[in-house]
Amino acid sequence: QRGAIKVHWQPNNLKAHEGLVSKTSQVMRAAGYPLILKARMGIATNSHQCGTAVMGKDPASSVLDINCKMHDLDNVWVVDSSFFPSSAAVNPALTIAANALRVAANFKQLAP
Structure with a gap:
């Protein structure tokens, strides 16, 4: 399709x-x-998808910088599990929340 x-x-x-x-x-x-x-478990239990948005310092090989901000856009941050390099096959909710708080703390530094 x-x-x-x-x-x-x-x-x-x-x-x-x-x-x-x-x-x-x-x-x-x-x-x-x-x-x-x-x-x-096989593909039928593919919950907790991770790894769809690579994080890194080089925009040529990654989508997000180390603060989960998109390299090419000034106002987009990604704070779900897509920046994880892999999944530990456990619920990533607390790690996602902790990272979202880390990223949000950077907003204070960016505010005028």
Whole structure:
């Protein structure tokens, strides 16, 4: 469909993920939890999308500066999860809120 958003999803970093799951399972068993459920989620659970607006110092390779302001526009800041380089697969709401407060603090410095 023309103009539609398309998600091209591919699992990555699986070796590190498997190591984390293995170590966490060992720790949980040692703590007395005999049953550990560990199912990797697929594309059907693609909540908490992150990483669609790259942050950096160079406008040629990033959309946002280090204060989440768009390089090419003087009055647009992005304070959702799109500047995150990746997702930890946990709800990012508190990190988003903390960053929004950090970005808002910069507004005080910009005000005349």
